[in-house]
Amino acid sequence: xxxxxxxxxxxxxxxxxxxxxxxxxxxxxxxxxxxLGDEVASVERDRVTMKATLRVSQHAxxxxxxxxxxxxxxxxxxxxxxxxxxAVSWSGGWRPNLxxxxxxxxxxxxEATRGRRVPRGPVRLELPGLVVFMGGHLRHFYGFxxxxxxxxxxxVPETVE
Amino acid sequence: xxxRLSVGVLxxxxxxxxxxxxxxxxxxxxxxxxxxxxxxAGAGRTGSTGNTNPSSGGSxxxxxxxxxxxxxxxxxxxxxxxxxGGSxxxxxxxxxxxxxxxxxxxxDSGGTSQxxGGSxSASNxxxxxxxQAAGGTAGSNGGGGSSQPGGSSGGSQGGGGASGGAIAGGTxxxxxxxxxxxxxxxxxxGGSxxLSTADPNVVAxxxxxxxxxxxxxxxxxxxxxxxxxxxxxxxxxxxxLVDTGSVGVRVIESKVTLxxxxxxxxxxxxxxxxxxxxxxxxxxxxxxxxxxxxxxxAANMRVHTVGTTTYPLPSDCTGxxxxxxxxxxxxxxxxVGPNTEDCGxxxxxxxxxxxxxxxxxxxxxGGCAIAAASVANQVANPIAAFSVDNNGSFLQFPQPPVGxxxxxxxxxxxxxxxxxxxxxxxxxxxxxxxxxxIVTTYPVGKTKYASFIDSGSNGYYFLSARVSNISQCTxxxxxxxxxxxxxxxxxxxxxxxxxxIPVTFTVANASKFSVRNAALGELGxxxxxxxxxxxxxxxxxxxxxxxxxxxxxxxxxxKDTSAGKGPYFxx
Numbered sequence: 073x074x075x076x077x078x079x080x081x082x083x084x085x086x087x088x089x090x091x092x093x094x095x096x097x098x099x100x101x102x103x104x105x106x107x108l109g110d111e112v113a114s115v116e117r118d119r120v121t122m123k124a125t126l127r128v129s130q131h132a133x134x135x136x137x138x139x140x141x142x143x144x145x146x147x148x149x150x151x152x153x154x155x156x157x158x159a160v161s162w163s164g165g166w167r168p169n170l171x172x173x174x175x176x177x178x179x180x181x182x183e184a185t186r187g188r189r190v191p192r193g194p195v196r197l198e199l200p201g202l203v204v205f206m207g208g209h210l211r212h213f214y215g216f217x218x219x220x221x222x223x224x225x226x227x228v229p230e231t232v233e
Numbered sequence: 234x235x236x237r238l239s240v241g242v243l244x245x246x247x248x249x250x251x252x253x254x255x256x257x258x259x260x261x262x263x264x265x266x267x268x269x270x271x272x273x274a275g276a277g278r279t280g281s282t283g284n285t286n287p288s289s290g291g292s293x294x295x296x297x298x299x300x301x302x303x304x305x306x307x308x309x310x311x312x313x314x315x316x317x318g319g320s321x322x323x324x325x326x327x328x329x330x331x332x333x334x335x336x337x338x339x340x341d342s343g344g345t346s347q348x349x350g351g352s353x354s355a356s357n358x359x360x361x362x363x364x365q366a367a368g369g370t371a372g373s374n375g376g377g378g379s380s381q382p383g384g385s386s387g388g389s390q391g392g393g394g395a396s397g398g399a400i401a402g403g404t405x406x407x408x409x410x411x412x413x414x415x416x417x418x419x420x421x422x423g424g425s426x427x428l429s430t431a432d433p434n435v436v437a438x439x440x441x442x443x444x445x446x447x448x449x450x451x452x453x454x455x456x457x458x459x460x461x462x463x464x465x466x467x468x469x470x471x472x473x474l475v476d477t478g479s480v481g482v483r484v485i486e487s488k489v490t491l492x493x494x495x496x497x498x499x500x501x502x503x504x505x506x507x508x509x510x511x512x513x514x515x516x517x518x519x520x521x522x523x524x525x526x527x528x529x530x531a532a533n534m535r536v537h538t539v540g541t542t543t544y545p546l547p548s549d550c551t552g553x554x555x556x557x558x559x560x561x562x563x564x565x566x567x568x569v570g571p572n573t574e575d576c577g578x579x580x581x582x583x584x585x586x587x588x589x590x591x592x593x594x595x596x597x598x599g600g601c602a603i604a605a606a607s608v609a610n611q612v613a614n615p616i617a618a619f620s621v622d623n624n625g626s627f628l629q630f631p632q633p634p635v636g637x638x639x640x641x642x643x644x645x646x647x648x649x650x651x652x653x654x655x656x657x658x659x660x661x662x663x664x665x666x667x668x669x670x671i672v673t674t675y676p677v678g679k680t681k682y683a684s685f686i687d688s689g690s691n692g693y694y695f696l697s698a699r700v701s702n703i704s705q706c707t708x709x710x711x712x713x714x715x716x717x718x719x720x721x722x723x724x725x726x727x728x729x730x731x732x733x734i735p736v737t738f739t740v741a742n743a744s745k746f747s748v749r750n751a752a753l754g755e756l757g758x759x760x761x762x763x764x765x766x767x768x769x770x771x772x773x774x775x776x777x778x779x780x781x782x783x784x785x786x787x788x789x790x791x792k793d794t795s796a797g798k799g800p801y802f803x804x
Contacts, residue, residue, distance in 0.1 A: 141585065143579055143586060143588070144585075146769070161764045163769045166576075166587040166588070166589065167509040171548070171551045185513075186554075192474075192511070192690055192776075193690050193692055193774070193776065194511055194760055194761060196759070205764075206552075207511050207760060207770075209669060209685055209690075209774075210508075210570060210575060211576075211577070212668040212669065216761075230697055
């Protein structure tokens with residue numbers, strides 16, 4: 073992952089966003105990521121910590137807040153009609169701070185993986201109400217987490233293409 | 234010499250094979266077994282020819298099979314007894330065909346041995362057939378009283394296709410005979426090619442169950458020697474995971490017995506690193522060391538020592554901790570991916586820094602903080618720093634039998650087109666992008682997926698179960714892996730520089746695998762479902778089984794090769 077990673081991600085995102093929903097806001101000169109389960113307002117609160125561009129795309133019953141950080145990571149937060157983040161995903165050169173991304177669920181995730189023999193491959197963890205997946209290799213990491221009991225109606229988390 | 238030997242003994246206590254000791258000609262203390270010279274065909278070892286031929290005496294015996302055919306097992310046993318110091322033995326194959334197994338066992342019994350144990354080894358003569366496996370074991374023991382534990386063995390550095398042998402530590406007993414040492418020599422390899430570890434750019438590697446107590450599956454290991462920079466104070470560390478998906482040498486902190494100097498940032502403060510991997514995160518200080526692999530050396534390199542002993546884990550170094558050999562299933566990582574350093578520009582800039590490197594002002598909690606580290610200060614690919622053969626490498630393995638094998642011997646070879654033994658030949662070049670990724674189409678002609686080749690992934694990871702339409706194991710040691718009711722053949726294609734290259738592979742029912750088999754050629758698992766239609770998530774992770782039955786090249790970024798500048802993969 074070198075300099076132009078952000079461009080590539082952005083291009084791809086635009087392609088996807090236009091196909092999947094209306095692109096309503098582009099280029100907030102701000103940043104951040106709200107954690108899983110947090111109020112959407114935490115996006116604003118966290119903005120200061122990371123410089124990124126924010127795009128928000130609206131879908132039928134949820135919004136996607138996409139943050140493209142200068143470090144090349146793209147973090148997407150999926151916000152339901154209750155204004156809470158029900159899913160996050162990330163992709164880019166380096167893994168974001170998982171404590172920030174998973175929020176209150178971080179400790180639960182770590183606790184569940186502790187003592188397990190770590191596989192040499194992507195990790196998928198299913199806990200009651202929580203699914204976490206992460207994978208990648210040096211210079212490209214990606215993953216997602218979602219609250220499986222709080223998905224909006226019709227939202228299929230792991231889809232094809 | 235004394236230093237080196239004592240290091241060896243210590244390492245053996247830790248269960249780390251001392252293969253340099255076993256494989257070199259330097260070890261003279263305590264009686265040495267067969268130094269594992271690599272012999273070309275025709276230059277047979279001395280010793281009796283034929284079947285097992287125990288010999289007695291102070292310094293080992295050797296047995297060898299003159300010429301054996303494929304599929305055989307050659308196990309020579311040499312027993313030495315008495316004398317000061319242990320004795321070793323060696324067994325070797327004279328001119329063996331691919332697919333052989335050579336396991337030498339040396340046992341010695343001491344009356345009152347004072348030595349630091351014997352060392353024994355087994356070597357294969359490379360007869361140009363390649364792919365033999367040799368595992369030597371040596372047992373040393375003590376008779377009554379004052380003997381020291383020891384006895385190390387290594388499939389030699391110079392062995393034909395050697396793997397580290399088992400460690401045998403005989404402990405002083407009450408007279409009598411103690412046989413230490415076992416194992417070794419269980420690889421089963423075919424191979425092609427005439428690779429010989431007599432050449433400095435050829436390293437014998439092995440897929441096995443990992444360091445003692447581990448249960449690694451589809452992980453390739455090499456032995457790496459670290460030295461205090463510019464000195465002869467060295468230690469060999471076995472079971473270093475061979476990883477084309479990462480860059481740089483990492484070693485579990487507790488395995489390091491050397492006094493390696495800290496690597497400082499330009500500020501003068503020591504550097505530490507929080508490096509993410511697929512499944513977790515490793516933390517620890519960056520140190521300086523000379524790195525020797527096979528016959529090549531990279532001087533004064535920055536290596537990552539992994540552990541929380543020196544510096545407590547910072548709260549912002551998140552993810553599942555892989556900070557000991559138990560969680561890593563290895564003693565360290567030999568990262569030989571297509572980059573020259575592990576992070577690059579993302580870690581050297583002050584804004585938008587990736588947050589991988591830390592400066593440590595103190596050893597107290599909170600004493601380390603994220604800092605920019607210039608590219609020159611980062612943990613780097615040792616291959617790129619070799620004086621020769623520094624433009625890349627390749628991995629070569631035979632195809633293991635259907636259902637797998639306990640071990641599988643292969644080669645890591647440095648350089649691309651720099652010697653007669655590392656030519657690209659018919660290999661097709663696979664361009665890779667800034668993410669180190671390639672394009673895989675599956676089914677052939679249909680859907681394109683971002684993908685990567687990674688010897689450090691322990692299976693064919695691809696698609697989601699929903700897309701591949703292959704069911705997963707729901708329980709047991711292989712829970713989560715693919716478990717089709719019958720073996721499934723799949724064909725994908727990888728985008729090469731000169732067109733798509735078909736790749737056919739098989740995924741078998743993982744629940745049917747024997748847990749004894751560490752080398753599984755048909756192990757698959759889902760990678761992921763694309764999340765909410767995110768097209769950036771890769772579809773195929775071509776892990777270690779992809780490398781079986783192939784020669785897979787990794788060219789390093791910016792380096793000239795016979796097929797143009799790296800980075801690229803080729804197979």
